[in-house]
Amino acid sequence: MRKILSYPTQVIKHRLLKWLDRRVPASSEHHLNLNSIFVLPTGFGWSFILLSICLFLLGTNYQNNLMLLLSYLCLSIMLLTLFYTHQNFARFAVKALPLHSFHCNQSGELQLHVLPHVNSPNKPCHGTLTFGWFGPHRSSTQFHGTQSFTQSSDALSKTTFSIPLSGNAFNKNSQRQTLSVPVYITSRGRYMLNRLTIACDFPLGLYKCWTHLDFDQSVTVYPQPDDGPVSIEHITDNEESNSSSETSNANSNEDFYALNDYEPGQPLNRVSWKHVAKNGNWVSKSFTSRQSESYVLSIDSSIDTETAISALTLATIKLTEAEQNFGLSYKGIVVPPNKGINHMHNCLNALACFGKPESARQDSQRNGYSKIRAVK
Structure with a gap:
């Protein structure tokens, strides 16, 4: 029954995402315009409109010109605030910096660089911006077999946070502002970030302007490191050579x-x-x-897959910190021995995407479900 009721919601959401893809295409840099901005009165704004209507009705009923004048003044404030709120938000331009990988159940950060708008480079956007990820946070990652991992958290998707803008005019000597948006994902794999909802109600809070921006950002979420029975096999490049x-x-x-x-x-x-x-x-x-020493990390294939991958992740991090030459050998993962930070990222990337077919990942991205991810 729950699946039947959720089907229309998924269809509406899918069509809405397709409409947004046409109206606000994905890009690493966005300069807001008429196509990407939506505006409606806030709760306070609707109350202000209701107050203006009540003043008009009372002034008409009692033939009170001062009350009518007050209602017209309130209406003028509403109209002026509408144009100024939209004009202020239309000056907002932002560029997303590459998102670094992080471990699942830990918080990553999407860095947004505030830029001068192409239409008004010397007039910055003012006020406080409210951020939140668009839609509930769902991801369905298919691993080999029938095993699947699903995350769903409406509480996380409804979490919003505010960041004030500096409000300084852009010039050669001013420093552009960088906004940090937290990203929280609870399962390993490679993800496409969902659209980010950015809103602003400057100056009086009577109207809220918002937009849904897709920064075309993907991130590899590494497995969570944990202890486990990892086998470390010692190998040498030349067993017949002496150590000195x-x-x-x-x-x-x-x-x-x-x-x-x-x-x-x-x-x-x-x-x-x-x-x-x-x-x-x-x-x-x-x-x-000197005799070259290398190690190969492996683990018994009978151990649970997620437990084995978490144990190999911890061993990979420890050997990298110890500046050891090591490789990986686990089921379909074969990484030749090497050392360094880049080698560690290669190993962690292979562990994060293990058991995730490329076709399944592309299908999930086409359906739009893998693009909805979590924040703080």
Whole structure:
């Protein structure tokens, strides 16, 4: 029964999103105009209109010109506020910066850079902006098998927060304002962010102007790190080499070891010419070759998938902090050994998207359901 009742709502929402895609196309930078701005009276505005009507009826009934004049004054304020509220909000322009990856059940941040509007570069938008994600936060990510993970939180989707604008005119010496919008997602995977609703009721709060902007931003949500029975297999690039051995190849990537007396017959490229020029002593350089150590992270395939991925995530972070050379080997994930921050992000990205077919991800994005994501 609940599914039957929710079907019309999903159809209406889907058509509304398609209409918004045509009217306000997705872009990383938006300059508001007539097509992207919607305006209606607020609750206080409707009360003000009702008051004006009551004053007009009372003034007409009792033939009180002062009461009629007051009702006309209230009506004039409503009309002037309508135009000024729209004109102020139409000066708003914003650009979204790339969204960095974060772990699920943690808060990320979408950075919005306030820009001068193309039509009024010297007249900034004033007031306080209210932000909130458009629609309930739903995501359905299909993993292999029949297992699926769904998040739904109407409370989170209705959460709004306000950020005041600096209100300074844009010039060469002024610093543009950056707004931070929190993003909260509870399951791993790659997501397209939903449209962001931005509203403003400046100056008197009688009208509210709002817009639904799609910044065409995607984010990879890493798994939540957790302890688990991870197997760390130690491997070496050359098992026959010693941990510290001398070598005669001075042009290799080996480490400098010591200076020895030069013996006739040794290659001249091993001679330390700096010492020869300084004191006339002929010395030769010797080098050592360290045994390269690498590790491969794996885990028993019988362990629950989400538990295994969380454990591998924690092990990946720890080995990266220890500057170790490591790789991953888990079911379909094979990452060759390497080290560094970029390698860590590659491993975490592979773990985050594990078991998520590309076709299923594209289908969910076409249906519009994967675009509705959560905030604080």
